[in-house]
Amino acid sequence: MGNYGVVYCHPYEKSFNHAILGRVLEALENQGHSTRLIDLYAEGFNPVYDKEELRLFHTGGTHDPLTEKYLDMVRSADSIVFVTPIWWNSVPGMLKGFIDKVMKEGEGLSHTVTSTGIHGELGNIRHTYVFTTSTSPTIWLRLMAGNGVKRVFIDSTLKQLGMKGRRWVNFGGITGSTPKRRHRYLDKVSKIRFK
Incomplete structure (x- = not known):
């Protein structure tokens, strides 16, 4: 079966995102996949790109041991799952920092720059x-807010990194949702056949 990396980005263990994470991990295990979890907040990842990190960028280097660990995990996985809220129509700064710091330029790393x-x-x-x-309904994010997560994060950033088979599932209107609706959302996660 597959070797999955799971990147989780939420600071509160009683959030609905955490419930989604639980269902994702359960579904992956039930389907026979192996998983490695990156919990950005729990592991104390520092998303700030400082001067020393920038100096090392073009050599593929880092002075942050978590950055090296995370890149190794992503490079050894054959599939990846991101679990994150949408804040202000985009991914949180913590996840953006993960992309900024972990995705290193260089042959055999996450990407190379060509002409x-x-x-x-x-x-x-x-x-x-x-x-x-998201607090906003999914249709509002797609039609009124510019579809930023799909257009920028998924279909630009993740695509540029070479990640294939990109699929986005948003659970919209979550703040005012009923327990019944949340259960339906979680059931949807449990029914996904991870490839």
Whole structure:
């Protein structure tokens, strides 16, 4: 079966995102996949890109041991799942910092820069799942807010990195949702066949 990396980005263990994470991990285990979890907040990841990190960027280096650990995990996975809220029509700064710091330029790392643009090196990621929650209804995010998560994070950033099979599932209107609706959302996660 698959070797999944799961990137979780939420600071509160009683959030609905945490409930989604639980269902994702349970479904992956039930379907026979192996998983490695990155819990950005719980592990104390520092998303700030400082001067020393920038100096090391073009050599693929880092002075943050979590950055190296996370890149190794992503490079050894064949599929990846992101679980994150949508804050202000985009992914949180913590997840943006993960992309900024972990996705290193260089042959055999996450990407190389060519004369025609960025060439993604993460072709090992055959299946990419992004589970998000939002206060806004999903239709509003797609039609009125510019569809930023899909257009920028999923179809630009993750695509540029070489991640394939990108699928986005948003659970909208979560703040005012009923327990019944939340159960339906969680059941939807449990029924996904992870490839």
